[in-house]
Amino acid sequence: MSFTLLAVIALVLVFFGLNVSKFYMNNSFKIESTWMAGILTLAGNIVLLGVTGLGVIFVPFLTPFFIVLSPVISVIMWVMIKESFRKTLLKRFQAYLLGFSVYLILFIFFTYRLYTINPFYPGEDIFMTGLGYMIGSVICFFALLIGSLAFLLPFKK
Numbered sequence: 001m002s003f004t005l006l007a008v009i010a011l012v013l014v015f016f017g018l019n020v021s022k023f024y025m026n027n028s029f030k031i032e033s034t035w036m037a038g039i040l041t042l043a044g045n046i047v048l049l050g051v052t053g054l055g056v057i058f059v060p061f062l063t064p065f066f067i068v069l070s071p072v073i074s075v076i077m078w079v080m081i082k083e084s085f086r087k088t089l090l091k092r093f094q095a096y097l098l099g100f101s102v103y104l105i106l107f108i109f110f111t112y113r114l115y116t117i118n119p120f121y122p123g124e125d126i127f128m129t130g131l132g133y134m135i136g137s138v139i140c141f142f143a144l145l146i147g148s149l150a151f152l153l154p155f156k157k
Contacts, residue, residue, distance in 0.1 A: 037085040041099025107140035
């Protein structure tokens with residue numbers, strides 16, 4: 001499978017996840033605190049990043065499964081927290097900044113490492129290292145972008 005096909009499949013499943021989470025969401029669970037919404041989002045993001053990373057490392061033949069399923073579960077989680085935290089845009093933005101700080105920190109780290117990469121010894125090929133940092137920064141950027149769309153869009157009546 002190519003990365004383009006995986007990206008298209010992930011994008012379709014993300015939009016499917018947005019529709020499914022809105023369809024099955026009931027308003028029985030309410031979050032009142034901005035801190036609680038941000039901490040729940042942060043904990044969910046860290047758990048999903050950890051499970052995806054460990055799954056890719058320890059079960060490499062299931063990498064396409066993890067790559068496709070992780071964004072879908074993330075978007076469903078973000079929309080459910082947003083629907084449970086029905087506050088103003090400013091309060092949701094504060095919870096977004098706390099919850100997505102892990103992606104922001106990782107984006108800054110990967111981008112910094114990409115631009116300051118040095119070979120360990122003369123003649124070392126650093127292409128794959130640079131490619132890994134670039135893929136990490138792109139994934140974190142799109143997680144921030146999709147998360148902001150899922151978490152900060154206005155509510156539908």
